[in-house]
Amino acid sequence: LFIKFDIVFLDPPYEQGDYQAIIDILIKDNLLSDNYIIVIEANREVTLENIEYSKKRDYHYGEISVFIYWR
Numbered sequence: 280l281f282i283k284f285d286i287v288f289l290d291p292p293y294e295q296g297d298y299q300a301i302i303d304i305l306i307k308d309n310l311l312s313d314n315y316i317i318v319i320e321a322n323r324e325v326t327l328e329n330i331e332y333s334k335k336r337d338y339h340y341g342e343i344s345v346f347i348y349w350r
Contacts, residue, residue, distance in 0.1 A: 283312040293322040302327055316349040 287305065289298055298319055305311050306329060317332075319325050325346050332348040339345075 282310070284310055285312045285315060287311070287315065287317045288320075289317065290320045296321060298325050299327060299329075302330055306330060314350055316347065319346045319348075320344070321346065 284305070289296070289301055291297075291301075298321070302317070317327075317330075321344055322342055324344070327348065330348065332350050334349055336347045337344060338347075
């Protein structure tokens with residue numbers, strides 16, 4: 280039995296958040312469903328590589344940003 284995630288929230292401590300490494304693990308281990316949504320909260324610009332997504336939205340609240348990727 281394999282679990283695949285439809286929604287992933289990434290909100291690690293800002294200075295320690297290696298978002299790309301987390302996404303790489305999710306992809307490598309095939310843990311994302313076909314219609315996933317990834318929500319990232321960060322205090323800096325986040326650009327993901329090696330991931331297929333059809334849309335991306337950015338929301339900015341002062342120094343904090345929320346990035347939403349979905350397929």
